[in-house]
Amino acid sequence: MLKIKLLPVILFLSLIVMGCQNNSQELQNKNLDLNDEVTSIEVYEWNGEELITTIDDKELIEGLINELDNAKTHSTAHIDWALPDYELHFKHNNEVIYEIGYCKDIQRFGDGAVGRYWEFDQLYEVNTKLPVE
Missing domain, CATH: 1.20.5 (Single alpha-helices involved in coiled-coils or other helix-helix interfaces)
Known part of the structure; x- marks a missing residue:
């Protein structure tokens, strides 16, 4: 009982x-699991050394990091595409602590893979547009 x-x-x-x-x-x-606060994001041409712009808007940076941290990701390992337009360098003061690709246009790879941010072989489901141009 x-x-x-x-x-x-x-x-x-x-x-x-x-x-x-x-x-x-x-x-x-x-996803990112950054240990340091991002104080700025430098935007470079993909595979280039030309600095396009620097983003230091704290609210925009925090929002983007939160979205990327919590985003679904999709494999791009078997997708043939042109690669991102830009390379973003997330910086803490003068030190680069993270790098990720950024596409001007939203990428749509099927199977729910839709986003602008790319790292190695995965697309992040984040569509936040950056003030690049």
């Missing part, structure tokens, strides 16, 4: 523990 009364309590506690673990994992699973 005691076992039957304890069963719902054990199940309830188990669900709570599993929910806490999932929330903890979600908080830790960030």
Whole structure:
């Protein structure tokens, strides 16, 4: 009889523990996972050395990092495309802490892969337009 009364309590506690673990994992699973604050973003031509512009709007930077951190990503490993228009250098003061590609136009690769930001072999589902031109 005691076992039957304890069963719902054990199940309830188990669900709570599993929910806490999932929330903890979600908080830790960030795409960029930057340790330092980004103070500016330098925009360069893709595969070039020409600095196009520097973005230092703190609100824009924080919003973009939040979107990228939480975005779904899609593999581009088997997609033949022209590559991004720009290379973004996320900087903390004068140190580059992260680099990612940026496309002027939204890319649509099928299977839900839609976005402007690209890294190595994945497209981030982020469409935020940057003040580049």
